[in-house]
Amino acid sequence: GDLDANWIESMNSVMDDSRLLTLPSNERIPLKQHMKMIFEIRDLNYATPATVTRAGIVCMSDQAGIQWRSYVESWVRKVQYNDGVKDSLQKLFEKYCPETLNWVNANAKVKVPLADIAFISAFCSLLESLLTDHNLDALEYWFVFCVIWTLGSPLSEVDGVDYRKQFSNWWKNEMKTIKFASRGTVFDFFVKESRLEEWATIVESIEYCSTTPMGDVTVPTTETVAMGYVMKALLNINHPVMLIGLAGCGKTQLSMGLMKRLDPTTFMYHKMNMSYYTDSSLLQAMMEAPLEKKAGKMYAPPGKLQLIYFIDDLNMPRKDTFGSQPPLELLRQWMDYECWYDRQKQTLRYVLDIHLVNGMGPPGGGRAV
Numbered sequence: 010g011d012l013d014a015n016w017i018e019s020m021n022s023v024m025d026d027s028r029l030l031t032l033p034s035n036e037r038i039p040l041k042q043h044m045k046m047i048f049e050i051r052d053l054n055y056a057t058p059a060t061v062t063r064a065g066i067v068c069m070s071d072q073a074g075i076q077w078r079s080y081v082e083s084w085v086r087k088v089q090y091n092d093g094v095k096d097s098l099q100k101l102f103e104k105y106c107p108e109t110l111n112w113v114n115a116n117a118k119v120k121v122p123l124a125d126i127a128f129i130s131a132f133c134s135l136l137e138s139l140l141t142d143h144n145l146d147a148l149e150y151w152f153v154f155c156v157i158w159t160l161g162s163p164l165s166e167v168d169g170v171d172y173r174k175q176f177s178n179w180w181k182n183e184m185k186t187i188k189f190a191s192r193g194t195v196f197d198f199f200v201k202e203s204r205l206e207e208w209a210t211i212v213e214s215i216e217y218c219s220t221t222p223m224g225d226v227t228v229p230t231t232e233t234v235a236m237g238y239v240m241k242a243l244l245n246i247n248h249p250v251m252l253i254g255l256a257g258c259g260k261t262q263l264s265m266g267l268m269k270r271l272d273p274t275t276f277m278y279h280k281m282n283m284s285y286y287t288d289s290s291l292l293q294a295m296m297e298a299p300l301e302k303k304a305g306k307m308y309a310p311p312g313k314l315q316l317i318y319f320i321d322d323l324n325m326p327r328k329d330t331f332g333s334q335p336p337l338e339l340l341r342q343w344m345d346y347e348c349w350y351d352r353q354k355q356t357l358r359y360v361l362d363i364h365l366v367n368g369m370g371p372p373g374g375g376r377a378v
Contacts, residue, residue, distance in 0.1 A: 012052070012053065012054070084137075085098055105152065113161075150203060157195050177196065240267055254370065256370055281319070282321045282322055310363070317364045
């Protein structure tokens, strides 16, 4: 997370030989000998020498892919496939992922930079959602589909260069085990019964009634069908979804259209907008509005429903003195621990059965991320 100079200074007395935390109320809390503290932080920009000299610093570099390879190894052990499939998955990771990540990092520009482990985390979630016991015979087809859509789909046109098209051309030239048609791009195809089919074959026609407001109608196209397919797969496994694009490109309409098509006996949705003045307390209040108290400290949607939050303009809140955005830190806390604090009682609230779908524009023009 982010480092706040105020609270990290308060930790100095805990990290030195006295091992004593002094609160503003003059209450003192000793740190027992068997207790250790680990700070997982992004950088040391706001740390003073007094803080740095009291702590051992471990810098994690990912130049050789150590982090994402460790994540893959842990994920392969966790998933419920037989040993033969797990061995095949390990070989496919080494065959496709390092070379693709190297190409993306070296030859492409993305509107919002992503760490390698973020690409791989999304890839593992998408593959776990789509790969079932019924389609293991087409393992490499599904693997290739997920690599393309998690490592290639964040690319777009930047400074007049269409990096998506460049990625498609590179893939067709270099990765020839699964052959794509020469027409179109690799993003125009999906896997159906151990073969590649075009998205255009499953675009449904709609019947429009003039009494229906146009704002409530999502016209299916190959792009909306493809994006909806991938988003639904990620939601089924509770992996957050982020849509990035310029104003008016259809992020909100696509998301709302998808959520309206979901089973209402299983899912409900709640739409929120952020602005420059949105702070963490306001976001928490908006997120708690549709929840109800369950047993103990548990909070969840009504009944047995799954709640999808759609948060628009995610990167609009202003940065604080130390360069962090408190509403985003609240979301980060929930994603890590599935809880936040009751601001009056100072007790934990565990928030369950919720999913996140976010939309935002590229950085610039008041957008901080």
